[in-house]
Amino acid sequence: MLRGLLLCFGLLLPLTAAADPQVWQREWPKTDFSRSLVADWQEIRSGGVPKDGIPALDTPQFTEAAKDRRIKPREPVITLELEGATPRAYPLRYLTWHEIVNDVVAGVPVAVTYCPLCNSAVTFDRRTRAGVLRFGVTGKLRHSDLVMYDRETQSWWQQATGTGIVGRMTGTRLKTLPSWVESWQEFTARNPEGLVMAQPGWNRRYGQNPYVNYDRSDWPFLYDGTPPPHGLAPMERVVRVGSRAWPLARLAREGGIREAGVVLSWRTGQASALDTGTIAGGRDIGSVRVRDSQGRDLPHDVMFAFAFHAFWPDGTWMLK
Numbered sequence: 001m002l003r004g005l006l007l008c009f010g011l012l013l014p015l016t017a018a019a020d021p022q023v024w025q026r027e028w029p030k031t032d033f034s035r036s037l038v039a040d041w042q043e044i045r046s047g048g049v050p051k052d053g054i055p056a057l058d059t060p061q062f063t064e065a066a067k068d069r070r071i072k073p074r075e076p077v078i079t080l081e082l083e084g085a086t087p088r089a090y091p092l093r094y095l096t097w098h099e100i101v102n103d104v105v106a107g108v109p110v111a112v113t114y115c116p117l118c119n120s121a122v123t124f125d126r127r128t129r130a131g132v133l134r135f136g137v138t139g140k141l142r143h144s145d146l147v148m149y150d151r152e153t154q155s156w157w158q159q160a161t162g163t164g165i166v167g168r169m170t171g172t173r174l175k176t177l178p179s180w181v182e183s184w185q186e187f188t189a190r191n192p193e194g195l196v197m198a199q200p201g202w203n204r205r206y207g208q209n210p211y212v213n214y215d216r217s218d219w220p221f222l223y224d225g226t227p228p229p230h231g232l233a234p235m236e237r238v239v240r241v242g243s244r245a246w247p248l249a250r251l252a253r254e255g256g257i258r259e260a261g262v263v264l265s266w267r268t269g270q271a272s273a274l275d276t277g278t279i280a281g282g283r284d285i286g287s288v289r290v291r292d293s294q295g296r297d298l299p300h301d302v303m304f305a306f307a308f309h310a311f312w313p314d315g316t317w318m319l320k
Helices: 002-009 021-027 092-098 182-188 247-252 304-313
Strands: 044-046 063-066 077-079 086-089 100-105 108-115 121-124 136-143 143-150 154-156 163-166 178-183 193-195 237-243 242-249 256-259 262-267 285-293 301-304
Touching: 063 178, 077 092, 077 108, 077 121, 077 182, 086 092, 086 100, 086 182, 092 100, 092 108, 092 193, 100 136, 108 143, 121 301, 136 154, 143 304, 178 285, 237 247, 237 262, 237 285, 237 304, 242 304, 247 256, 247 262, 301 304
Parallel strands: 086 193
Antiparallel strands: 044 136, 063 193, 077 086, 077 178, 100 108, 108 121, 136 143, 143 154, 154 163, 237 242, 237 301, 256 262, 262 285
């Protein structure tokens, strides 16, 4: 499966681990490896592509949602609705192949990110104490999650947490913005005047899923950690809000959950981007929305259980 993905990029490299950071230092001469949150360098793995082998996007173009004819009704999009800006949709048919979009919305520099291997879709504010950063893809994985880098300091960042893990920005945490994944038909029904990211100008098989049957796998790619507790399957989806995780199966079964100060809702109609050969053809996994008690959208993520366990080992599992 992943070999097929790398062949699609034409960038098949050895999938190796390196316990010595000096190995990475030769590849990343401008990164300060004396600063790091990585206790065990065996956790850093080559994902099989070089730096920028998966090209992040800068200054994306947008079209009116009503004029798009490429995206199918059930296809998933990352929705960003910031005050003072026209709502924007970032289709996973594009994010699957690029993983990071550096954009500016209502004057806010944002990074819209998606890691297919963890099913993690998170939007960050790119403003930091070091200035506005632009993010790219290192080609490295940690606990099977995308390791990003910023082009200004060449520091490495963990996508799932938004935390600097290697380099000058080690320990810095990006602000997470409310965004969510929903079907294209949900986005357009609520935002008929909305905008959608236009198809990038790269030679990619947009709309195809290079990770066929991935979310039906027994074990995640290049993950050496322990399985999640409570008998949860590693590839089971959970809704993460802060350091709490609700199994998606529970939310789907109950339709809505109100506890721990948050309101979670679920509805049918969204295709899995990690199932069949086409993203539009994936099985229905439904869409999640998370709000506070006053109806305001909250930052959250719908990720695989193994990833929550890896990055929030002391997190709370909201099982019932």
